[in-house]
Amino acid sequence: QVQLVESGGGLVQAGGSLRLSCAASGSIFRINAMGWYRQAPGKQRELVATITPDGSTNYADSVKGRFTISKNNVRTRWYLQMDSLKPEDTAVYYCNAQHDALTYWGQGTQVTVSS
Numbered sequence: 001q002v003q004l005v006e007s008g009g010g011l012v013q014a015g016g017s018l019r020l021s022c023a024a025s026g027s028i029f030r031i032n033a034m035g036w037y038r039q040a041p042g043k044q045r046e047l048v049a050t051i052t053p054d055g056s057t058n059y060a061d062s063v064k065g066r067f068t069i070s071k072n073n074v075r076t077r078w079y080l081q082m083d084s085l086k087p088e089d090t091a092v093y094y095c096n097a098q099h100d101a102l103t104y105w106g107q108g109t110q111v112t113v114s115s
Contacts (some may be wrong), residue, residue, distance in 0.1 A: 002026040002097050002104040009093060009109030012085055016113070020080040022095030022106060028075045030099035036069060036080045038091035038111075045094070051078060063089075085113045 008020040020036065035050035049069035050058045057069055066085075071078040082089065092108040 004106035
């Protein structure tokens, strides 16, 4: 089992920045992928960015060049630095961890970008 807790959401003006943090506990040594997803009202949850333990990253086209995913060295924390935020980035952001065939989610943190 893996437990995930997000922090760092909030309200920001367009063009601003926020940094999200995900704290993991439990069977962290089994995690083989970490990431961030988001879900806007009336839309499906979508991938934002992922990172593997060796540091390989993947981003949604809509956030490339604006968002950066990073992690610490022991799989207990990963981050999403969000710059040049746009109103369309408004959503609940969820951190995600995977090991074996299991997927874990945090409770979500609201990010609201005003125009």
